[in-house]
Amino acid sequence: MGSLATSLGIVLLSLAVAVLLSWKRNPGAPADFVITNCSIWTADQDVPWAESMAVRRGRILRVGSLSFVKVAGSDTEFRDLEGQFVVPGFIDSHVHFIPGGLQLVRLDLHDVHTRLEFTQKVQHAAHGLEPNEWLQGFGWSNEHWGGEWPDSSWIDSVTEKNPVWLSRMDGHMGLANKVAMDICDLKSVKEDPTGGSIVRDADGVPTGLLVDAAMILLTSCVPKPSLEQRRDALARASHYAVSKGVTSVVDFGSYFPGGSIKESWNDFEEVYTWMDSLGNMTVRSALFFPLETWPRVAALIKERGRHISDWVHIGGVKAFADGSLGSGTALFHQHYEDDPNNFGLRVADLSWLSESVSAAFESKLQVAVHAIGDAANDDVLGIYADAISKHPRQGHRLRVEHAQHLSPGAHLKFGTFSISASMQPEQLLDDAYYAVKKLGEKRSRGSYNLRSLLGNGSVVALGSDWPVVAVNPLGGIRAAVERTPSGWSHPWIPEERISAWDAVAGYTSLAAYAAALEDLVGSLTPGKFADFVVLSESPFAQGTGIFPRVVATFVGGNIAFLS
Known part of the structure; x- marks a missing residue:
């Protein structure tokens, strides 16, 4: 079976290479369609601007002036975009795609700003549920109502017949009601698991809040989504993404601190592979798997290559170094200003992390590690530097996911070691409300140092971390350029604003x-996939009060979304 799969993979790779070469050898081949009368920003340094683009068999044939790209046949269609703006399809550099699709049909608490609202929303969602049916929700932030942590008493009286699990917006903490805690026998757990904590009251009784690796004590009792629900979630997530102009995602799967390492693999084998086999994919996905499984990832790439198909790609492996700022679990060198006994949480053993990263790196895998606090970022940067010194190679594409709060000078190491920073601009709009409270004025200046990183030659890839924040590149671009939270008249750390071009x-x-x-x-370069977005306005006109919207999204030359 393995030899057959290998042979098939070689055949598919050969066909793909042949198709790509055909574009370069046959630039005069007739186009399927040509878009005209538009402003095209290609992101290709050789030809950054164009007014027309020809597409053939899902790939870009030519870009430039209409006279240059006019390689028409009898069936070529010309599409007049009436002066609209075209950019390459957006890539969201950090999502949890299937969890995001699942969350679209669950209780959303992002807009809750008081305890009363919290209780009422849960009560409304619980109304009509069958007894013992689980209620799942997400998106709450205690900072929205002043910082007080919720506990099960907020919702117990309105959910007496149903177990409840509500994830905080960052995914690093959740709230369970009494029914759920009883089902999971949480009272019998006397010690916190490594990399997590059970929040308890003065008498040692669990309040319902579980942090990072401790969440598995509750989530292991929650019924897993069925295969049909997961497949529906991928379709739902894809439809939502293309409506925002997203044509590719980097998917870090269903793995969270303390969670099962199997779920990302199950999603790959049972959901992605299935949908790809049916020809129903509409968003290209680069998949990352738990670092614990790096030998399996290496074996998969050896057998099938990184590009499983035009739609499914093997990205690499991911681990966690710490938690999040909002949950008080991001790891810092100094204690939290509002919690003098708290430095954050190291969610992975440092020796294991270093050894595993080195082994995966030696096997030429792409490695990504979640790091939010300055101490966690310094840990990861040190581990990466050590791996590079032991196994030097060019083009390694090591990534730090989030890189939110950096110690002085840390941004220089990203450029020195060619480490990419994968960051989420819209999250800064929320962190701005409480970063000073948690870190103090001086340390908070090291938050979301986008401009400093870019100025040092670092690659800064942008995304959402959906479902933490919704997929929305246009919103992320605006956040990175303006850095002004809702209700503020001034930007947060204005010196770290970046240009719309960089965003x-x-x-x-x-x-x-x-x-x-x-x-x-x-980029919109001949030979690449014809993935592009039609916008109502230029995205580079930030600061004018004019904001573009997505008019249409094309993936592989096909219309995936039309407003």
């Missing part, structure tokens, strides 16, 4: 490079 590149060419997909997507 759009962060969702296109730089995102493609950070995911090792730059030969396929990220």
